[in-house]
Amino acid sequence: MNSADFLAMLPHLVLGVAIVLLMLVIAFIRNHALTATLTALSMLASLLAIGPSLEALPRQVTPLYIFDAFGAYFTGLILIAGICTVVFSYRYLQGRRGDPDEYYLLLAIATFGAITMVETTHFAAFLLGLEILSISLYVLIAYPEEGHVPLEAGVKYLVLSGVASTTILFGLALLYNATGSMAFQAAERALTDQPNYEVYVVAGNILVFGGLAFKLSLVPFHMWTPDVYQGAPAPISGFIATVSKGAVVALVYRYLIGGDGLDNDALVTALSAIAIASMVIGNLLALMQRDFKRILAYSSIAHLGYLMIALLAINALATLDFAVEAGLIYLAAYFAMTLAAFGIVTLLSSSEQDAGDLEYYEGLFWRQPWVAGVLTITLLSLAGIPMTVGFIAKFYLFGAGIEGSMYTLLWALIVGSAIGIFYYLRVIFIMTHRPESTLRNERPVARGAFAVICLLGLTVLAFGVYPTPLIVLVGMAISGMGG
Amino acid sequence: MITAWLILILLVGGLLAALIARWQPGASRWVSLLSLLLAGYGLLEVWLAGQPATPSEQIIYASLSAEWIPRFGIQVLLVMDGLSLLMVALTLFLGVVAVLSSWTEIEHRAGFFQLNLLWILAGVVGVFTAMDLFLFFLFWEVMLVPMYFLIAIWGHEDRAYAAMKFFLFTQISSLLMLFAIIGLAFAHYASTGTLTFNYFDLLGTQLTPELATYLMLGFFIAFMVKLPGVPFHTWLPDAHTQAPTAGSVILAGILLKTGAYGLIRFVLPLFPDAALQFRWPAMLLGAVSIVYGGYMAFAQTDFKRLVAYSSVSHMGFVLLGVFAWTQVAVQGAVMQMIAHGFSTAALFMIAGALQQRLHTREMARMGGLWMHAPRMGAIALFFIVASLGMPGLGNFVGEFMVLLGAFEIDVPLTVAAALGLVVAAVYGLSLMQRTFQGPPNPELAGMRDFGARETGIMLLMAAGLIWLGVYPQPVLEVSGPVVEMLRGAGAP
Numbered sequence: 001m002n003s004a005d006f007l008a009m010l011p012h013l014v015l016g017v018a019i020v021l022l023m024l025v026i027a028f029i030r031n032h033a034l035t036a037t038l039t040a041l042s043m044l045a046s047l048l049a050i051g052p053s054l055e056a057l058p059r060q061v062t063p064l065y066i067f068d069a070f071g072a073y074f075t076g077l078i079l080i081a082g083i084c085t086v087v088f089s090y091r092y093l094q095g096r097r098g099d100p101d102e103y104y105l106l107l108a109i110a111t112f113g114a115i116t117m118v119e120t121t122h123f124a125a126f127l128l129g130l131e132i133l134s135i136s137l138y139v140l141i142a143y144p145e146e147g148h149v150p151l152e153a154g155v156k157y158l159v160l161s162g163v164a165s166t167t168i169l170f171g172l173a174l175l176y177n178a179t180g181s182m183a184f185q186a187a188e189r190a191l192t193d194q195p196n197y198e199v200y201v202v203a204g205n206i207l208v209f210g211g212l213a214f215k216l217s218l219v220p221f222h223m224w225t226p227d228v229y230q231g232a233p234a235p236i237s238g239f240i241a242t243v244s245k246g247a248v249v250a251l252v253y254r255y256l257i258g259g260d261g262l263d264n265d266a267l268v269t270a271l272s273a274i275a276i277a278s279m280v281i282g283n284l285l286a287l288m289q290r291d292f293k294r295i296l297a298y299s300s301i302a303h304l305g306y307l308m309i310a311l312l313a314i315n316a317l318a319t320l321d322f323a324v325e326a327g328l329i330y331l332a333a334y335f336a337m338t339l340a341a342f343g344i345v346t347l348l349s350s351s352e353q354d355a356g357d358l359e360y361y362e363g364l365f366w367r368q369p370w371v372a373g374v375l376t377i378t379l380l381s382l383a384g385i386p387m388t389v390g391f392i393a394k395f396y397l398f399g400a401g402i403e404g405s406m407y408t409l410l411w412a413l414i415v416g417s418a419i420g421i422f423y424y425l426r427v428i429f430i431m432t433h434r435p436e437s438t439l440r441n442e443r444p445v446a447r448g449a450f451a452v453i454c455l456l457g458l459t460v461l462a463f464g465v466y467p468t469p470l471i472v473l474v475g476m477a478i479s480g481m482g483g
Numbered sequence: 484m485i486t487a488w489l490i491l492i493l494l495v496g497g498l499l500a501a502l503i504a505r506w507q508p509g510a511s512r513w514v515s516l517l518s519l520l521l522a523g524y525g526l527l528e529v530w531l532a533g534q535p536a537t538p539s540e541q542i543i544y545a546s547l548s549a550e551w552i553p554r555f556g557i558q559v560l561l562v563m564d565g566l567s568l569l570m571v572a573l574t575l576f577l578g579v580v581a582v583l584s585s586w587t588e589i590e591h592r593a594g595f596f597q598l599n600l601l602w603i604l605a606g607v608v609g610v611f612t613a614m615d616l617f618l619f620f621l622f623w624e625v626m627l628v629p630m631y632f633l634i635a636i637w638g639h640e641d642r643a644y645a646a647m648k649f650f651l652f653t654q655i656s657s658l659l660m661l662f663a664i665i666g667l668a669f670a671h672y673a674s675t676g677t678l679t680f681n682y683f684d685l686l687g688t689q690l691t692p693e694l695a696t697y698l699m700l701g702f703f704i705a706f707m708v709k710l711p712g713v714p715f716h717t718w719l720p721d722a723h724t725q726a727p728t729a730g731s732v733i734l735a736g737i738l739l740k741t742g743a744y745g746l747i748r749f750v751l752p753l754f755p756d757a758a759l760q761f762r763w764p765a766m767l768l769g770a771v772s773i774v775y776g777g778y779m780a781f782a783q784t785d786f787k788r789l790v791a792y793s794s795v796s797h798m799g800f801v802l803l804g805v806f807a808w809t810q811v812a813v814q815g816a817v818m819q820m821i822a823h824g825f826s827t828a829a830l831f832m833i834a835g836a837l838q839q840r841l842h843t844r845e846m847a848r849m850g851g852l853w854m855h856a857p858r859m860g861a862i863a864l865f866f867i868v869a870s871l872g873m874p875g876l877g878n879f880v881g882e883f884m885v886l887l888g889a890f891e892i893d894v895p896l897t898v899a900a901a902l903g904l905v906v907a908a909v910y911g912l913s914l915m916q917r918t919f920q921g922p923p924n925p926e927l928a929g930m931r932d933f934g935a936r937e938t939g940i941m942l943l944m945a946a947g948l949i950w951l952g953v954y955p956q957p958v959l960e961v962s963g964p965v966v967e968m969l970r971g972a973g974a975p
Contacts, residue, residue: 090926173756184556328744366592379630383654384626385624385625385627386621386624386630387621387624387625391621391624395617395661395665396660398661398667399555399665401665402662402665404670411661414655414658414659414662417654418651418654418658421650421651421654421655422647422651425631425646425647425650426647428631428635429635429643429646429647431634432632432635441557464554466551467552468487468551468552468553468554471554475554
């Protein structure tokens with residue numbers, strides 16, 4: 001390892017060191033505001049460290065890690081999402097019983113796990129990152145002491161996520177058996193190079209993708225999502241929806257691009273079916289919900305289904321770059337929209353109960369016009385209405401789908417979006433109800449969380465009206481892709 | 484440049500109206516009225532400045548182009564030619580009417596109401612001037628959201644259902660259009676190597692007949708929903724009935740015209756062969772809309788629903804005329820769009836005024852209203868007669884030209900469509916009889932007649948219809964060269 005290696009991994013080093021320091025600070029001083037500020041600052045420092053690290057990219061550091069612009073893009077997204085989560089969490093945990101300091105430590109560790117996952121083309125490092133992330137999440141989900149709902153959600157996530165990890169591990173074992181290597185490229189190349197082992201490779205791939213589909217909460221591996229989103233603290237639901245899924249998406253991209261793409265028809269068919277099922281079933285089930293967090297859960301299932309179009313477009317090799325571009329744009333849009341939505345849930349939550357039930361949103365337009373305005377923008381963006389980044393993202397998916405001639409998936413996208421409009425609009429309609437005489441859950445507005453929400457809403461609008469900076473950024477991430 | 488200014492004036496005017504309402508709710512109405520008048524003045528200047536040297540010369544009144552998303556060759560391209568000019572003029576005029584008609588109706592959140600109103604108009608002006616398909620789609624969608632709010636917040640008893648239905652219908656169909664727009668751009672990219680959404684570049688794109696048919700249908704369905712033509716019309720009676728008066732005026736007067744405009748501007752010029760192969764089914768749908776809409780109108784007991792169904796019937800003429808695609812028929816369709824905007828807006832205002840006074844739209848509870856409100860009765864009679872196609876008024880000119888042009892193309896369908904004029908007389912006169920004539924209802928004595936403000940607007944629109952009916956030449960001269968250009972666009 002030389003200095004360039006260290007420079008390349010600077011963001012990771014910064015966050016890693018900061019986590020250790022944070023642990024030491026907590027051992028001596030327990031202060032909610034201090035811990036939260038330090039956590040946010042560590043993540044911010046790590047985010048800023050991406051800048052200097054860029055000049056050393058791309059760089060392979062040990063066989064385990066590959067640092068490149070592609071990974072830096074994801075690292076940036078994840079760290080921004082982490083910072084937002086810290087701000088929301090501060091608001092959320094204020095006025096609750098117990099010491100919240102460990103919560104922030106776990107949050108920082110989970111973020112560290114996520115940024116590890118996006119910089120690797122090796123199964124060992126991938127599994128390491130995944131487990132760092134997941135194990136922290138088990139605790140974070142069940143962190144609030146009150147009530148059994150968070151506990152139930154935590155246990156549910158623990159059991160199911162454990163099963164998924166095991167599935168992935170078994171798949172990796174089969175792949176290793178066929179190829180004798182833990183590198184992504186070998187696993188893919190084996191399909192063509194070693195026909196005798198094809199059955200191992202296909203079976204291994206299916207198991208790995210099954211486990212990843214669980215992490216991405218794609219139908220039929222989605223059962224845990226609504227319960228966990230509903231039970232977990234609102235900021236953590238947002239964190240799971242964005243960070244843990246975004247990291248897995250980065251990994252899938254690396255896995256698919258590292259080899260020759262998906263050149264197995266059975267696998268493509270299976271993944272297409274999963275994507276279509278996610279779009280249609282996710283949206284259909286969202287229709288029946290009365291709880292906003294559950295609506296967001298099902299909507300995120302559907303959105304990951306949409307994102308699969310960009311992943312599957314890699315298969316049509318002519319559109320490889322465009323397919324990756326579409327996926328990265330979609331993911332950035334999805335991050336901004338989802339974080340804004342869960343941020344607003346946090347803002348409206350009282351210290352006893354999360355603002356899950358749609359009742360909380362009645363007449364919001366007249367009670368808190370700015371919050372309602374941002375939520376409207378967010379929901380319209382989730383629905384893919386122009387002038388929001390959600391539309392630009394959907395536009396990309398249409399482009400990728402048409403270029404790759406994946407018309408069945410596009411029909412599913414149209415049907416899914418059509419159903420989606422219905423439940424997003426219903427929330428907006430509830431917000432326009434005439435105000436009632438009794439005002440409820442009027443907690444003093446938290447300035448920090450409010451500012452972050454407004455910024456996210458502004459991002460959704462700004463990139464919707466003028467997406468060029470985002471497109472340029474994504475272009476740089478793709479052209480600087482190593483490995 | 485002026486097109487961008489028009490849109491900006493309306494957007495900013497809306498914001499100002501919403502802001503000023505915090506201190507002085509009443510002032511928001513004045514703000515939006517003034518911004519509309521300012522925009523109207525700007526448009527008038529452009530119109531007067533762009534007089535043609537010879538009658539057949541095509542004039543570009545204003546244009547603006549700027550890079551927007553270079554990655555996809557997307558531009559901010561706003562061009563105002565004769566057709567756009569007429570449509571924008573109609574938009575601004577009916578915008579003023581809508582503001583005036585809701586002057587006393589809206590008490591709740593007046594500022595936010597004016598914001599939505601002006602933003603719809605801004606979106607519509609954008610739709611009528613955008614010549615980049617991406618930008619067009621953006622405006623097309625953006626005008627929906629404030630319209631949704633207008634119905635959902637200030638609508639009548641069944642507003643949730645109506646607003647949702649309106650949004651879903653238009654949104655789903657416009658997803659198909661988005662599909663078609665991107666498909667067209669990529670097909671153009673495949674054949675020429677440049678990715679662009681510029682309308683003028685996309686004209687004459689080489690497409691296989693099969694692909695052209697699919698893409699054409701994507702556009703066609705989106706515009707048919709908006710028009711609305713049978714069988715995509717079912718959202719319209721609900722949305723019109725539940726919307727507040729200003730919402731109905733804008734919906735019927737302007738939003739429906741965006742569908743017709745799309746057919747003229749995009750469907751036929753972009754896909755001339757595919758669209759002309761589709762001519763007979765489309766004209767059939769037009770004829771069916773005319774007769775079916777009229778038939779349904781006759782069966783209604785709700786004043787606004789009746790007028791809504793009459794819109795289906797009248798817009799059927801537009802569909803018929805556009806797909807006949809002869810010079811006379813298309814110009815007739817444009818004339819019909821303008822005249823229908825006036826007459827239907829007026830009828831919806833009368834319906835709104837009646838609802839404000841009587842708290843009902845049921846015609847069974849009206850009757851003999853002429854006794855109580857003679858001014859209103861006379862005005863209603865004028866617009867009902869205009870709407871059923873009395874010669875000398877604008878609607879007659881439009882319908883006559885459509886039938887004349889369509890006759891060259893398909894005689895049986897034209898004959899069937901002409902029956903629509905008879906049906907229109909039946910439902911129009913029955914509307915008059917059931918509300919303003921017959922035995923007066925004593926409970927309704929003391930009903931307020933039209934005041935000066937309402938009478939003034941009505942007389943203005945009546946004057947417009949008489950002008951269109953007696954001397955339609957100026958309008959035809961403005962629309963003529965554009966229609967000629969569009970008809971020639973696809974021709975080899």
